[in-house]
Amino acid sequence: MSELISPIINSTELIKILSSPDLVLVDARNSSNPKKVFLEGHLEGAIFVDPNLELADIKENLAEGGRHPLPKLEAFCKTLGKLGITPESRVVVYDDQLGANSAARFWWMLRALGHEKVQVLEGGFQAAKAAGIPVSTESETLNLAPPYPADQWSLGIADMQEVEAEAWDKEHLVIDVRSAERYRGEHEPIDLIAGHIPGAINFPLTENMDEKGHFFSPEKLREKYAEILGEIPNENIIVHCGSGVSACHTLLAMDYAGLGIPKLYVGSWSEWSRNEKPIGKSL
Structure with a gap:
């Protein structure tokens, strides 16, 4: 079973674990072009997740599930594997809207798979920059893993x-x-x-x-x-x-x-x- 930790982490706490081998830092900022925003500058070591393509299964008819329906479970598990996230990973996710956008959604989706070691960065990208965490414009190397082992959404x-x-x-x-x-x-x-x-x-x-x-x-x-x-x-x-x-x-x-x-x-x-x-x- 994963270690139960606070769902929120601040920049000072993040700095202390940046070199941890089990840390996966995720950039979940959303915009009309999230990948462009990521490449213009992200926290060093962070990997990119597309909130619209990977955290949702957007349909043409919004009456069927609204603007951001959940992706199929199998697809999300494959996304996590692509990001290198395994049951042993400690995941920290951030956005640029105080966690009120896709960071909290990614947190919830991981928790819904039973993954407890996931935290949202308080203050997001801006707070991390202000705390001195380096910013990079380079694409980060993905450490590929098998699809995350889960067979159901376990939250309500x-x-x-x-x-x-x-x-x-x-x-x-x-x-x-x-x-x-x-x-x-x-x-x-x-x-x-x-x-x-x-x-x-x-x-x-x-x-x-x-x-x-x-x-x-x-x-x-x-x-x-x-x-x-x-x-x-x-x-x-x-x-x-x-x-x-x-x-x-x-x-x-x-x-x-x-x-x-x-x-x-x-x-x-x-x-x-x-x-x-x-x-x-x-x-």
């Missing part, structure tokens, strides 16, 4: 039907981590329809961090989440966002707080809003 995944059945149930809780403006239906910059899933509550992922973009302490996070979770058990909680990516930031924060990892609704608002489902607004 909710589908649209489960969300619809449980959103109004007092013994369940659906949490929307998008901004309050998007939840209320005042503004929708990405998807076709503004609003929220009726019955879902809004707890923006920004509530996980202080004004400097650092995660609150586990104690502070537990205090904040206790106010919304009440006595609802972990297995009855579903978290979603716009496309199933930034919701993982909240799953990360809850795990960091010692609250476990609730279910992820991968399709999220991008799927729900394209399937003629009820639309909630708080105008």
Whole structure:
């Protein structure tokens, strides 16, 4: 069994393990051209993962799974092998959006395979640069490994039907981590329809961090989440966002707080809003 470690690591802690032979440092920054961004400068020793091609299986019809459906399990296991990640690897992943984008998604996907030695770099690329970790423009050599040995996603995944059945149930809780403006239906910059899933509550992922973009302490996070979770058990909680990516930031924060990892609704608002489902607004 893997050693259980904190899901979050800071730059000072990362510097101490940079020379570890079992470390795999992953650049998961997302943009219109992630590979170009990587080659323009990444943390030395980091390897590239494409958030859109390797952490998702994007379909033409977004009503089927939303904007970032999970890739097939077999495909993701092959991706991990290509990256040189084995069950013995210690993985640190970063992005440039305080972990709120693809870094947390990659963390969740690895944890969903049962891999516990995976951490998100707090503050991401910017914080690492500021701490003096060298930046490189060279492609890093991949240490190829066999496909990762896993045969199922072992964390909770909710589908649209489960969300619809449980959103109004007092013994369940659906949490929307998008901004309050998007939840209320005042503004929708990405998807076709503004609003929220009726019955879902809004707890923006920004509530996980202080004004400097650092995660609150586990104690502070537990205090904040206790106010919304009440006595609802972990297995009855579903978290979603716009496309199933930034919701993982909240799953990360809850795990960091010692609250476990609730279910992820991968399709999220991008799927729900394209399937003629009820639309909630708080105008």
